[in-house]
Amino acid sequence: MAYKAGFVALVGRPNVGKSTLLNALLGRKVAIATPKPQTTRNRIVGIVHRPDGQLILLDTPGIHRAQHKLGQRMNQTARLTAREADLIWHIVDISRPPNEEDRWAASLCRQSQIPTWLIGNKSDLVADAAAGLAPYQELMGYQAHWIISAAHELGLTDLVERTFEVLPEGVPYYPEDMVTDQSEDFYVSEVIREHVLELTREEIPYSVAVVVEERTLRRPDLTYIRATIYVERDGQKAIVIGDGGRMLKQIGERARQDLEEYYRHRVFLDLWVKVREKWRNEESWLRRLGYREPDK
Numbered sequence: 001m002a003y004k005a006g007f008v009a010l011v012g013r014p015n016v017g018k019s020t021l022l023n024a025l026l027g028r029k030v031a032i033a034t035p036k037p038q039t040t041r042n043r044i045v046g047i048v049h050r051p052d053g054q055l056i057l058l059d060t061p062g063i064h065r066a067q068h069k070l071g072q073r074m075n076q077t078a079r080l081t082a083r084e085a086d087l088i089w090h091i092v093d094i095s096r097p098p099n100e101e102d103r104w105a106a107s108l109c110r111q112s113q114i115p116t117w118l119i120g121n122k123s124d125l126v127a128d129a130a131a132g133l134a135p136y137q138e139l140m141g142y143q144a145h146w147i148i149s150a151a152h153e154l155g156l157t158d159l160v161e162r163t164f165e166v167l168p169e170g171v172p173y174y175p176e177d178m179v180t181d182q183s184e185d186f187y188v189s190e191v192i193r194e195h196v197l198e199l200t201r202e203e204i205p206y207s208v209a210v211v212v213e214e215r216t217l218r219r220p221d222l223t224y225i226r227a228t229i230y231v232e233r234d235g236q237k238a239i240v241i242g243d244g245g246r247m248l249k250q251i252g253e254r255a256r257q258d259l260e261e262y263y264r265h266r267v268f269l270d271l272w273v274k275v276r277e278k279w280r281n282e283e284s285w286l287r288r289l290g291y292r293e294p295d296k
């Protein structure tokens with residue numbers, strides 16, 4: 001069987017169940033990939049790995065965020081192009097009728113000219129799912145539609161199965177063993193490190209490493225992150241902390257803002273600075289920090 005690999009963009013107004021769907025799909029066979037922010041505009045939020053293929057799920061920032069800024073957003077970032085996705089899943093909540101935002105999302109999908117499937121979620125909430133889906137179908141007229149319940153994991157197998165069928169043939173984009181936590185922690189540490197380097201300039205060259213010690217979702221809208229910034233000398237520690245802790249506060253502030261943007265909810269960032277001499281020579285440390293040898 002030919003190997004399939006492709007990108008699916010998730011589109012849908014807030015609250016339709018995108019995160020729930022992702023979580024349901026991101027079972028064991030799935031890993032989160034966290035590319036550097038500059039490498040792609042549409043964030044990769046998950047990869048479904050199978051022996052015969054790889055389904056890469058993309059989130060499209062800007063599409064489902066701004067309710068009141070809808071007008072502005074229309075001319076701004078939210079845009080999907082065929083270069084970025086092979087298929088769009090436009091997710092809707094069939095327990096409610098379509099609203100302005102659903103219409104707007106639909107117009108973006110149409111403009112993109114990417115094949116789009118209508119995914120009617122929350123089927124468990126309605127007695128007649130087909131009736132719930134009908135107004136959306138009328139409005140959008142997409143090629144195909146699906147009825148699912150992300151929360152109850154209904155209809156997902158078929159959806160994924162059929163999606164693989166339409167993905168292009170290709171080679172894997174990502175290694176199969178991509179581990180969720182590692183890449184996410186690595187991303188978080190890179191964000192922090194970036195601000196350390198930016199704010200301290202030449203004073204702290206490359207002798208800085210950041211280790212995420214804890215990262216927990218404390219509440220649905222709050223991620224707690226405790227991280228340690230490692231430097232090689234006491235003098236560097238003093239610089240990173242700054243007078244009265246001012247530098248560290250600024251680093252934390254900037255990194256937190258970036259991370260809140262990334263997680264789309266509040267982040268409590270607890271930063272520590274420690275000295276560890278010559279960490280750069282320690283192999284186990286380099287591995288712990290995520291600096292692995294590139295994949296062959």
Ligand SMILES: Nc1nc2c(ncn2[C@@H]2O[C@H](COP(=O)(O)OP(=O)(O)OP(=O)(O)O)[C@@H](O)[C@H]2O)c(=O)[nH]1
Pocket residue numbers: 012013014015016017018019020021064121122123124125148149150151152
């Ligand atoms: N009954 C039911 N509730 C669901 C289903 N899918 C999602 N929900 C609920 O709908 C609400 C919104 O779900 P999310 O997954 O956070 O929606 P989202 O589209 O990611 O929302 P944003 O993060 O705001 O973009 C949550 O309370 C979910 O528990 C479903 O299939 N059935």
